Amino acid sequence: MINQIYRLVSARQIEVTYKDRAISSDHVVVRPTHLSICAADQRYYTGTRGEEAMKKKLPMALIHEGVGEVAYDPTGEYAVGTKVVMVPNTPTEEDPYVAENYLRSSKFRSSGYDGFMQDYVFLNRDRLVVLPEDMNMEVAAFTELVTIATHSIARFERKAIKRRGTFGVWGDGNLGFITCLLLKYMYPDCKVTIFGKTQYKLDHFSFVDEKIFINEIPEDYMVDHAFECAGGKGSQYAIDQMIDHVHPEATLCLLGVSEYPVEINTRMVLEKGLTLVGSSRSGAVDFQKTVDLYKAHPEIPEYLSTLVGYTQEVTSVKDIITAFESDLSSSWGKSVMLWKI
Numbered sequence: 515m516i517n518q519i520y521r522l523v524s525a526r527q528i529e530v531t532y533k534d535r536a537i538s539s540d541h542v543v544v545r546p547t548h549l550s551i552c553a554a555d556q557r558y559y560t561g562t563r564g565e566e567a568m569k570k571k572l573p574m575a576l577i578h579e580g581v582g583e584v585a586y587d588p589t590g591e592y593a594v595g596t597k598v599v600m601v602p603n604t605p606t607e608e609d610p611y612v613a614e615n616y617l618r619s620s621k622f623r624s625s626g627y628d629g630f631m632q633d634y635v636f637l638n639r640d641r642l643v644v645l646p647e648d649m650n651m652e653v654a655a656f657t658e659l660v661t662i663a664t665h666s667i668a669r670f671e672r673k674a675i676k677r678r679g680t681f682g683v684w685g686d687g688n689l690g691f692i693t694c695l696l697l698k699y700m701y702p703d704c705k706v707t708i709f710g711k712t713q714y715k716l717d718h719f720s721f722v723d724e725k726i727f728i729n730e731i732p733e734d735y736m737v738d739h740a741f742e743c744a745g746g747k748g749s750q751y752a753i754d755q756m757i758d759h760v761h762p763e764a765t766l767c768l769l770g771v772s773e774y775p776v777e778i779n780t781r782m783v784l785e786k787g788l789t790l791v792g793s794s795r796s797g798a799v800d801f802q803k804t805v806d807l808y809k810a811h812p813e814i815p816e817y818l819s820t821l822v823g824y825t826q827e828v829t830s831v832k833d834i835i836t837a838f839e840s841d842l843s844s845s846w847g848k849s850v851m852l853w854k855i
């Protein structure tokens with residue numbers, strides 16, 4: 515069949531390409547219905563990802579956060595119309611120690627490989643997770659971002675010392691919101707503090723124990739462990755404060771992506787015996803865990819609906835451009851494309 519793929523060819527320029535795809539029993543064909551824009555997509559769309567990466571990875575279809583409905587499964591394992599979340603990472607080998615999202619051989623959609631902006635997505639059958647039938651699909655669209663927090667907390671759990679009294683999360687945006695929320699559910703007895711910059715953003719964090727402006731942190735305020743969800747230029751400032759405001763032997767989980775190397779106060783990392791744990795992307799197991807969490811706690815998707823910031827019906831390339839441009843000027847939440855192209 516002929517599939518249409520909507521590829522970014524240079525900054526702010528998207529073109530349609532046509533690709534002939536053979537249907538095989540290895541693949542499930544999914545029709546995307548709701549696609550959500552990630553900060554990483556915006557770095558490619560605006561060209562701020564850096565000249566070298568743009569040259570190396572383009573042209574490619576953007577978007578690695580998305581859900582859809584099964585359009586065809588040659589084996590009949592999935593019924594037509596089944597609502598699924600799509601896993602953007604495609605591993606090509608297995609390793610007994612290294613997770614699929616850290617294997618250099620893995621192919622990650624919208625980072626050198628075509629993302630979900632296509633008429634149909636051909637997925638290996640272990641690259642989709644069935645969603646509850648009554649799931650809010652605008653929320654489900656950014657499940658991939660939720661899996662980033664799921665994955666990072668799982669790494670934290672394996673690597674940190676066992677004290678779990680207080681957590682600090684730096685970054686009052688999407689990932690900070692999700693990380694605070696999951697911490698509250700995974701460690702119900704712990705105190706979670708959000709460290710942010712903007713009152714109206716912090717107002718959305720109704721479920722945390724404390725909200726603190728980053729320029730008003732009391733000198734003696736300490737947490738057991740900290741998560742960095744700021745990214746960009748904010749990463750360095752956040753990591754600096756995290757180092758100052760954690761107890762000795764804390765674990766600092768780093769999630770924010772920065773285009774430039776950030777300076778870290780290694781003297782204090784050494785003196786306090788801190789563990790820095792970086793996390794990038796996620797794997798199929800994190801998607802299954804996240805969907806299980808949605809099912810066990812239906813309040814989680816309800817809280818997450820606070821993050822649906824902007825929705826755009828997409829029936830043309832012009833609508834895709836509108837969605838990306840509007841996302842750039844949106845001050846809160848995720849932008850979701852209702853994929854009807």
Ligand SMILES: NC(=O)C1=CN([C@@H]2O[C@H](COP(=O)(O)OP(=O)(O)OC[C@H]3O[C@@H](n4cnc5c(N)ncnc54)[C@H](OP(=O)(O)O)[C@@H]3O)[C@@H](O)[C@H]2O)C=CC1
Pocket residue numbers: 552553554659662684685686687688689690709710711712715728743744745746747748749751752768769770771772793794795796847
């Ligand atoms: N590791 C991974 O696999 C993934 C990483 N990411 C990355 O995570 C980062 C956050 O993404 P997302 O939440 O969607 O982006 P947002 O822009 O929604 O959130 C970032 C928030 O952090 C705030 N901020 C900036 N500096 C600081 C600071 N020093 N202390 C506290 N808060 C600060 C920003 O405020 P303001 O806007 O006012 O500056 C903003 O509200 C990005 O870099 C993104 O690329 C995303 C997905 C996966």
Ligand SMILES: O=C(CO)[C@H](O)[C@H](O)COP(=O)(O)O
Pocket residue numbers: 552553554557578622624625626658659662771794795
């Ligand atoms: O958003 C992400 C995962 O959800 C990652 O930050 C993103 O995949 C990083 O990739 P790239 O190197 O292409 O920016």
Ligand SMILES: [Zn+2]
Pocket residue numbers: 552553554578
């Ligand atoms: Zn992303």
